[in-house]
Amino acid sequence: MNDNKTYSFNDEERSIRINRSDLPTPWINYLSNGKMHAFVSQAGGGFAWWKSPIIYRMMHYRYQNVPMDGPGFYTYVREKDGTHWSPTFRPSETPLDSWHAEHHAGWSLFEGTKNGVTARLKLYCAMDVDAICYDLEIINNSDEEKELGLFAYADLAQLEWSTDLFYGYYIQSQVTTFYDEDLDAIIYRYQHTPQPFVEDVPLIWMAADRKMDSYSGDRDKFLGPYRYEQNPIALENGHCGNDTIECGHPCAAGQVNVTLKPGESDRVVFTLGVAPGGLVKHKETLANIKTDLEIFRSHQAIDAQFAKLTGWWDNHLNKFDCSIPNKDVERQINTWSPIQTVHNGRYSRSTSWHAPGYRGFGYRDTATDMVGIAYRDTKWATDMFLYLLSQQFEDGHALHTCYPEDGPSMTRGVTKHADDHLWMPMVAYAILAETADYSLLDQDVAWLSPEDNWTTYGSDTVWTHLMRGVEFTENNLGEKGFPLTFHGDWNDIILRFSRAGKGESIFCGQQYVIVLRQLIEIATEAGRDQADIDRLQQCLDKMVNNLETHAWDGEYWRRGFTDEGDIVGTKQAEYGKIFINPQSWSVWAGVGTDEQNNSGMDNAIKYTATDFGLRLVYPGFKTYPHDPDPFTGYNPGCAENGAVFCQANGWAIIALAKLGRSEDAWKIFGDMVPHTALTNIGLERYEAEPYAYASNIIGPENKRCGWANVTQVTGTAAWMDLVGTQYLLGVRPTLQGLEINPCIPADWKEYSMTREYRGATYQISVSNPDGVVKGVKSVTVNGVLIEGQVIDPSSVSGEAVVEIVMGEE
Numbered sequence: 001m002n003d004n005k006t007y008s009f010n011d012e013e014r015s016i017r018i019n020r021s022d023l024p025t026p027w028i029n030y031l032s033n034g035k036m037h038a039f040v041s042q043a044g045g046g047f048a049w050w051k052s053p054i055i056y057r058m059m060h061y062r063y064q065n066v067p068m069d070g071p072g073f074y075t076y077v078r079e080k081d082g083t084h085w086s087p088t089f090r091p092s093e094t095p096l097d098s099w100h101a102e103h104h105a106g107w108s109l110f111e112g113t114k115n116g117v118t119a120r121l122k123l124y125c126a127m128d129v130d131a132i133c134y135d136l137e138i139i140n141n142s143d144e145e146k147e148l149g150l151f152a153y154a155d156l157a158q159l160e161w162s163t164d165l166f167y168g169y170y171i172q173s174q175v176t177t178f179y180d181e182d183l184d185a186i187i188y189r190y191q192h193t194p195q196p197f198v199e200d201v202p203l204i205w206m207a208a209d210r211k212m213d214s215y216s217g218d219r220d221k222f223l224g225p226y227r228y229e230q231n232p233i234a235l236e237n238g239h240c241g242n243d244t245i246e247c248g249h250p251c252a253a254g255q256v257n258v259t260l261k262p263g264e265s266d267r268v269v270f271t272l273g274v275a276p277g278g279l280v281k282h283k284e285t286l287a288n289i290k291t292d293l294e295i296f297r298s299h300q301a302i303d304a305q306f307a308k309l310t311g312w313w314d315n316h317l318n319k320f321d322c323s324i325p326n327k328d329v330e331r332q333i334n335t336w337s338p339i340q341t342v343h344n345g346r347y348s349r350s351t352s353w354h355a356p357g358y359r360g361f362g363y364r365d366t367a368t369d370m371v372g373i374a375y376r377d378t379k380w381a382t383d384m385f386l387y388l389l390s391q392q393f394e395d396g397h398a399l400h401t402c403y404p405e406d407g408p409s410m411t412r413g414v415t416k417h418a419d420d421h422l423w424m425p426m427v428a429y430a431i432l433a434e435t436a437d438y439s440l441l442d443q444d445v446a447w448l449s450p451e452d453n454w455t456t457y458g459s460d461t462v463w464t465h466l467m468r469g470v471e472f473t474e475n476n477l478g479e480k481g482f483p484l485t486f487h488g489d490w491n492d493i494i495l496r497f498s499r500a501g502k503g504e505s506i507f508c509g510q511q512y513v514i515v516l517r518q519l520i521e522i523a524t525e526a527g528r529d530q531a532d533i534d535r536l537q538q539c540l541d542k543m544v545n546n547l548e549t550h551a552w553d554g555e556y557w558r559r560g561f562t563d564e565g566d567i568v569g570t571k572q573a574e575y576g577k578i579f580i581n582p583q584s585w586s587v588w589a590g591v592g593t594d595e596q597n598n599s600g601m602d603n604a605i606k607y608t609a610t611d612f613g614l615r616l617v618y619p620g621f622k623t624y625p626h627d628p629d630p631f632t633g634y635n636p637g638c639a640e641n642g643a644v645f646c647q648a649n650g651w652a653i654i655a656l657a658k659l660g661r662s663e664d665a666w667k668i669f670g671d672m673v674p675h676t677a678l679t680n681i682g683l684e685r686y687e688a689e690p691y692a693y694a695s696n697i698i699g700p701e702n703k704r705c706g707w708a709n710v711t712q713v714t715g716t717a718a719w720m721d722l723v724g725t726q727y728l729l730g731v732r733p734t735l736q737g738l739e740i741n742p743c744i745p746a747d748w749k750e751y752s753m754t755r756e757y758r759g760a761t762y763q764i765s766v767s768n769p770d771g772v773v774k775g776v777k778s779v780t781v782n783g784v785l786i787e788g789q790v791i792d793p794s795s796v797s798g799e800a801v802v803e804i805v806m807g808e809e
Contacts, residue, residue, distance in 0.1 A: 006683060007690060009675070011327075014317065014335045015104040016691055018042045021089040024687035026069045026353040028712060029103035030343045031123060033309070036130040036274065037346065038073070040108050040123055041353060042101040044088025045069035048132055048154075050202060050274045052405035053161060053350065053357030055195065058204055058274065060155045060164075063356045071155040071229055075134055075270075077119050078149035084235045087112040087119040087136070091229035103691070105313040105339050107306070116142025117260075127308040129292045130202075131273030135302065138268065140260035147259050149238055152270035153229070155219060156204060156250040159190045161357065173247040177217025183207065183290055186215045188250050189278055196407030203278030203285050206252035209269040209297050218243035219251035271296045316342065319376040320725055324751040332673045333724040336691040338376060340717035345369045345380065349713040360403040360410060363388060364490065365715055367423035372718025374430035375725075375733060375757075382440065385427045389445040389465045390456055396472025397421055399453055400487075408454035415487040418476075418508045421469035425515040428466060429522060433733035434758065436793075438526035441466075466519060467532060473512055474539060478504035480561055481546035483512060490581070491616075493632045493640050500563040506551045507559060509543055510585035516540040517590070525735045547591045556600040557582035557592070575621040576631065580604045580614050581648055587655035594659070601655055605664060612677045612706070613644040613668055614652055615699045637702025643709070644697040646672060650719030657727040657743040662773035666745055669728060672720070674708075681706040693717050731755050731764065738762065738791045740779055740804055746771045758793040766804040777807035 007018045018027060026041035031048075038048035045068075047059035060071055074091050078084040085094035087110045088101070094114065102109040107124035122135040140146045158164035158171050174191040185207035195201050206215075216222040216234060221243040224233030234240045240253050258266045273292060278285045295301040317338055324330045348365050351357035367388060374381035391399040398420040403410035431440065441463040446456035460468075476484045482505055483489075485498035489505040497503040516536050523533045551558050559569030559579040569579045583600035586592050592600075608615040620642030621631035634641035649668055656665035670676060675690040677697065688694050688708035695710035726732040730742030731753060738757050749771075753764045776789050780803040781796065791802065 009331060009691075011331050011335070013104065015102050018101045018103070019099075021099060021101070024684060025711075027103070027689045028353050029108045030347070031106060031108070031125045031132060032346060033125040033127045033130065034346075036125050036132065037351075038123075038125070038132055039352060040073050041069050042103070043069055043072075043090040044074055044086065044110065045072035045090065045353070047072070047157075048272065049351075049357065050130055052403075054360070054403070054406045054410065055160050055197070056202065056274075056405075057157045057159055057161045057164070057357065058154070058272070060157045061353075063354070069353060071153075073123055073132070073134065074153045074229055075119075075121055075136060076149075076151040076153070076232075076235055077114070077117065077138070078151065078235055078238060079115065079117075080147045082236065082238070083115075085112065085114045087121040093230055105317065105335070106309050113141075116140065116144075117146055117148065122306075124306060124309055126271075126273075126295070126302075126305040127312065128305060129273060129295055130275075131271045131292065131296065133296070133302060133305070134270040134272070135306075136268045136270070137265060138258060138260065139265040140262055143262050145259065145261050148257065149213075150256045150258060150268050151235065151240070151253065152206065152208075152272075153222065153232070153253045154206065154251060154272050155229075156188050156252055158192065159201065160192065160195060163192060172249065175248070175250050176246050177244045177250045177252075179215055179217070179242070179244060180286065183286065183293060184211050185289065185293065186217045186244075186252050186254065187286075187289075188217065188252060191279065196409065199280050200276050201279045202274035202276045203282075203289065204252065204272070204274050205289055206254055206270065206272050207293055207296065208254050208256050208271075209267075209299065209302070210256060212254045213257045214240035214242055214255040216240040216243050216253040217250055218245045219249040222251055222253050267299060269296060269299070269302055313339075316376050318754075319756045320731075320754065322725075322729055322751065322753045324729070325745075325748055326670065328673055328676055329670055329724070332675070332691075333721070333729070336674070337693075337717050337721040337724065338372075340692050340712065341369060341372045341721055344713060344715065344717055345373050345384070347713060349715075352712045354710065355713050360401045360406065363391065363398050363400055363402060363420040364417070364423050366402070367420075367427050368715045369718050370427045371423075371430045372721045374427070375434055378431060378434045381427065381431055385424070385431060386443065386445055386462070388427075389424065389462060391448050392421060392424075392465055392469070393450055394447045394458075394468070395475075396468040396470070398424075398469075399448060408452050411453035414453050417488050417492070418483045418485050418505050419489040419511060421472060422508065422511050422515050424469060425466055425518050425522070428462070429518040429735070430733075432522060432525075433735055436735065436758065438522075441522070441526055441528075463528065463532075467535075470516070470519070470536065470539060473508075478502060478561065479565065480504050480550050481509075481542070482506055482550075482560065483508040485560065491640050493634070494560065494568075496631050497560065497562040497568055502563040502565075504561040505559075506547065506557065506561075506569075507579075507581050507585060509547055509551070510582065510589045510591060513540060513543050513547065513589040513591060514585070516543070521735055544591055547586070547589075551582070551586075552592065552596060556603040557586050557596075569617075575619050576617050577619065578603055578607050579617045580608055580652055581616070584648070584651040584655035587658050588651065597655070598659060598661075601652070601659065601661070601664070604652065610644055610700060611671065611680060612697050613646065613649045613672045615642050616640055616645040616648050616696075617642055620699070620701045635702055637699035637705060639696055639709070642699045642701050644699055646693050646696060646716040647714060647719055650716060650723045653723045654727050657723075660743060660774040662743050662745055665728065665743060669720070669723060677708070693720060729753060730766075731762075733757065734790060736790050737793050740764075740776060740789045740791070740802070741774075742766060742776075742804070742806065743774045744768065744806075746773050760793065760796045760798055760800055762791075762796070762800045762802055764802040764804065766806065768806040770807040772806050772808070775806055775808055776804060778805045779803075
């Protein structure tokens, strides 16, 4: 256990204990069963949604507003004298005798004690029903009998977020709450008829594991005039009021009273759930709710749902496990990076305490998440891969942002980007390296219609889709021979240099080389037509030549070219002299000489290094009013304009590992572990979670240097997962088998890993008797010495004991 006053990790339980509710920012956890989703902070703030936070947002949450981090998943304990308090501390904010919160994989726990009474609230999603459990254990540790009122409360939203925001004052006349005596549940019905999928619109319900003593569906009556969640009139009165609405502001609140003798305890479980079809099949939906409630009226059945949830997470996290000398890094690799990657796979860059859930699924974002998901859940990665291909246009480019649950109105005003389609071969490679099932390439996938960017038509094979992406790039090369940037590559604000449509991306040229190499390998292993392989090789040779001819700036690699043909990322520039991505991706692409690539990484470190990673660009560009037509409105040191962009640091670590520069690679990797970054920078400056990566950390050119900005929803998690497992600890899946190629600190003498791969479990031990940082002397599998560093999976059945000895070959 790692301890400090604010928080401590319990690695055995894969959890973090938080001892302070008033943190600088919310530290959140996500709850989900795959369709029902929520996030909750250490203080109980957050909201729930079903399938999509755009059209099925169940609860309100205040963004860019104060008081911060609310409303949320609120419970109250009311004592006989009217005193009330919350195990989440908020919303009551009554001082407690003791308090802490815990975040686990997929569930959170809050424990508060006041006047000899302890309340433990466990929040989680049921796995077989779309419902969130407010599982409340109440214990009387005092020497007197306690008469307690237990309340649960949710501030319900008009399901369509933008409609609620802009037209809620009209739509409030299209909402109803009612109490169903047969179900003993408060029910909310949203009746806005233009809803894009009327047949799916759910009823939202709240109930308890026993008969409720009171309820409310009227937020205004529950809270009272000019009050809010901290001091509801219902708590003052000791009764929810039994109010419902036919217009106004809905809520779901329930009350259960308990009497506890000294030493006694009770368990009360409130549930907040949804049942689809509430508008068009109202009676059937109510009957379905009744069936669902049978689960939540039995503690044994509730416990079975919780066991299914923890079982899902155990299965996912156990796909890889390591024991290494650096325990902070070990914890991040084993637990928190894969947890965060799941969250990003589910929510892309859309939903957190600062991201309101309106962005949908970024094409490149979700593709990169699936590269990180593939080795733990190949089916999920494959399903999402096929969906993303269905969002590709027939000319080969892809929809930049996808809205799988939200209807065609969200896909207007689409933009074209140089890189979106180029991530798909990387996902294909990650999946095929796990399965070797090349029939994937022959599956038919439809094309996206450019008429509405929503409907699909026709179909072609996965391989045709991938090759069509190659042809799109080939058909859209600029004067220098690099991919046209269009509205951006991975760095969208690079579009400043391509407003006229002539700017070129060297970075995308490097990415193109990587995916061409992957496609050639896939085609060769799968026995595709030689004509396709020849075409891919022709494209590869041409792009490598372009890069080696036009992309080198003398000491490092350039970033691209403007519409006018001027160089982006050159030592001659006043601002934006060097970008780190071209330095790292050149190594990954295998372009240039070792001397050039080491020089590129040397200069990246020289100019961009901080104590918490490398800045994306140096120096940052000036903005208004210093430049009337700036690169960006971002101030220097912020985001893509000189912040430490964490995802890009993952690629830098890959490059350093491939170059054998262990000390540099591990310094960046270790410094960027969120717990380490917070420790080094300081809590009040860093602010964010010590278990989840941020998108970026404000750089030295800004007075807020060290602030972790845009947390949780970032591709950093997937890339750092892959960096740690594949390129540093050195267990990398390939089409031929499991490659062993570590890059470790010289003082590591040994470490071990467990890796599930193609139906077998690999128990891997690594010894380093000579203190090298890279190089494998021998690989032994089940006592048999093999040639090379790739383990042929056909030679393994069930379990493999793998012994690696590092050293000079």
